[in-house]
Amino acid sequence: MPNLITRTCLTALCGTAVCALAFGAADPASARGISLIRDAETEHIIHQIAAPLFSAAGLDARAVQVHIVNDRALNAFVAGGQKIFINTGLLLMVEDINEIAGVIAHETGHISGGHLARTHDAIRNASATSILAMALGAAAVLGGQGQAGSAIIAGGQQVAERSFLSYSRSQESSADQAAIKILAAVGQSAQGLYTFLDRIGDQEALAKSRQDPYVRSHPPTRDRLRFLKDQITRSPTPPRAPDPASARMLRRMQAKIHGFLGSPQKSLRRYPESDQSIPARYARAAAYHRLGLLEKALAEADGLIAQNPNDPFFNELKGQILFESGKVREAVAPYQAAVNLLPEAPLLRIGLAQAQIEANEASLLPPAIKHLEEATRRDGQASLAWRQLAIAHGRNGDIGLSSLASAEYNLLIGRPRDAMRFAVKAEQLLPKGTPAHLRSQDLKDAANTAAKRRK
Numbered sequence: 001m002p003n004l005i006t007r008t009c010l011t012a013l014c015g016t017a018v019c020a021l022a023f024g025a026a027d028p029a030s031a032r033g034i035s036l037i038r039d040a041e042t043e044h045i046i047h048q049i050a051a052p053l054f055s056a057a058g059l060d061a062r063a064v065q066v067h068i069v070n071d072r073a074l075n076a077f078v079a080g081g082q083k084i085f086i087n088t089g090l091l092l093m094v095e096d097i098n099e100i101a102g103v104i105a106h107e108t109g110h111i112s113g114g115h116l117a118r119t120h121d122a123i124r125n126a127s128a129t130s131i132l133a134m135a136l137g138a139a140a141v142l143g144g145q146g147q148a149g150s151a152i153i154a155g156g157q158q159v160a161e162r163s164f165l166s167y168s169r170s171q172e173s174s175a176d177q178a179a180i181k182i183l184a185a186v187g188q189s190a191q192g193l194y195t196f197l198d199r200i201g202d203q204e205a206l207a208k209s210r211q212d213p214y215v216r217s218h219p220p221t222r223d224r225l226r227f228l229k230d231q232i233t234r235s236p237t238p239p240r241a242p243d244p245a246s247a248r249m250l251r252r253m254q255a256k257i258h259g260f261l262g263s264p265q266k267s268l269r270r271y272p273e274s275d276q277s278i279p280a281r282y283a284r285a286a287a288y289h290r291l292g293l294l295e296k297a298l299a300e301a302d303g304l305i306a307q308n309p310n311d312p313f314f315n316e317l318k319g320q321i322l323f324e325s326g327k328v329r330e331a332v333a334p335y336q337a338a339v340n341l342l343p344e345a346p347l348l349r350i351g352l353a354q355a356q357i358e359a360n361e362a363s364l365l366p367p368a369i370k371h372l373e374e375a376t377r378r379d380g381q382a383s384l385a386w387r388q389l390a391i392a393h394g395r396n397g398d399i400g401l402s403s404l405a406s407a408e409y410n411l412l413i414g415r416p417r418d419a420m421r422f423a424v425k426a427e428q429l430l431p432k433g434t435p436a437h438l439r440s441q442d443l444k445d446a447a448n449t450a451a452k453r454r455k
Contacts, residue, residue: 037070037088037261038382040347041313045253046086049097050104056185057112057178064111065381066104070261074200076103078110088257094196097246102179102193109178110171176224184237191239194228197221248278255279259286278304282317289321297321305334312341316348323355331355332364339371346375350385357392368392376408383412400429404436407443416450423447 046066054061064082069075072089079085084107086100094100180190201221232239242250259267264287271280271287285300301318308314319335322328335352342348349371356368372389375382386409393402407422426440 035070037068038347038384039068039256040316040342040345040351041256042068042091042253043347044313044342044345045249046100046104049101050084050108052186053101053105053108053182056182057108059108059112064108076107078107082111084108084111088261092254092257093199094250096192096195096242097250098188098192098240098242099196100192100250101183101188102190102196105179105182105190106175106193108182109175112178112182113171113174172224173227176227180228180231180235184235187237189235189237189239190228190232194225194232197225197228201225251277251279252282255283256286259283260290264288264290278307285317285321289324294321294325310341312338312345312348315341316351319351319355323351323358328355328358329361332359344378346379346382346385349375350382350388353392354384354388357388357395365392365396369396380408381412383409386412400426401436403429404440404443407440407447411443411447411450414450416447416454419447420444420451 043066046068047061050064050066051061054064059082064084066084066086068091069085069087071087072092073087074089074093075085075087076090077085084104086103090103091100176190176193179193183190183193198221255271258270259282267283267287271283273284281300281304285297285304288294288297288300298318298321301314301321304311304314305318315334315338319331319333319338322331322334332352332355335348335355338348339345339352353368353371353375356364356371369389369392372385372392375385376389379385386405390402390405390409393399393405403422403426407419407426410416410419410422423440423443427437427444430437430440
């Protein structure tokens with residue numbers, strides 16, 4: 001999978017020339033092959049799990065951001081106020097959806113408990129990629145690689161590693177207690193969190209450098225297990241097995257991660273053609289696509305759509321395969337089908353709009369702009385949407401709005417000077433007093449503040 005912001009289906013967020021850090025440091029995440037990923041289906045699944053938990057904790061579910069980190073290490077953490085980071089390694093390791101719910105409930109407990117309230121404002125307002133870079137530095141320090149960790153953190157305004165990953169025993173206990181209450185409020189027990197911690201408990205006997213980040217950054221697991229076991233026994237909410245639909249959803253997500261992010265050859269061995277289940281066909285479609293076997297990839301995608309034509313993500317999959325194989329115009333129809341089935345998903349709209357723009361047909365520019373405007377309204381942090389919106393407005397001859405979208409894009413990816421330049425241009429070109437003109441002035445101020453912070 002290309003490490004560029006060019007696709008929406010399990011697309012890496014950090015690119016070589018696209019995702020510079022807000023604080024100007026080199027991108028250690030990309031250097032280590034670690035990045036944030038955006039995927040409509042994975043985010044949809046995580047949102048279904050997390051939104052009720054956020055609401056039960058008294059948080060605005062729309063304000064809490066959950067980011068998926070492309071890293072096989074087992075980890076999850078909170079940083080920058082209301083940002084939760086979950087590694088793909090954790091998503092692949094769990095055996096049922098309740099474990100993910102338990103981890104998210106625990107991390108939500110850190111947020112609702114205000115455990116990161118004293119984090120520096122610059123970090124609270126930082127982009128997710130900047131926070132990830134500094135968190136990687138923190139993990140290096142906690143793992144005994146102090147010099148390397150300090151170099152990574154250097155661009156982060158002197159924020160200590162414990163601001164990201166290292167919690168006190170009292171904070172962990174408080175987060176566990178909050179998780180129990182949050183889970184009970186949505187009709188679940190803490191069994192999922194217990195199962196997760198029990199599985200990783202044996203790592204505490206390993207040297208720090210060999211432990212997963214979650215173990216390095218959290219207090220002893222056995223003490224927490226005893227507490228959780230006692231609370232589960234006392235709880236009026238009995239443990240429950242995941243329902244079949246949730247189990248299928250988890251297996252699909254895991255197969256998709258294997259297919260798009262793992263070795264294609266390993267994925268094909270893990271999911272042989274004799275296995276005609278939906279997860280297996282999903283993984284093979286991704287693996288064949290990455291190997292350049294277009295006919296086989298499309299055959300698997302078409303087979304999935306035939307089994308469930310109303311699944312938006314199967315249609316998105318076909319659109320991605322066609323788009324990335326150079327069949328741009330053919331990709332429009334399946335992407336459109338995906339959007340029709342799930343119009344509230346901004347990443348699906350971005351995928352459709354990108355295909356419409358790249359088709360290079362004037363009639364497709366207006367609908368592409370509408371899709372991108374709706375996508376940015378729903379997810380203003382989607383940098384690819386702003387980039388594509390700048391292209392679409394430019395091709396449509398509206399340089400003022402193109403400059404405004406470019407300013408949004410550059411500010412998001414940590415280029416405040418470029419953001420300032422485009423914001424000034426937009427301010428000069430846009431009609432005075434309009435919402436777009438006022439937004440250009442806001443972007444000028446934001447870019448100026450970000451530029452000063454980097455000095």
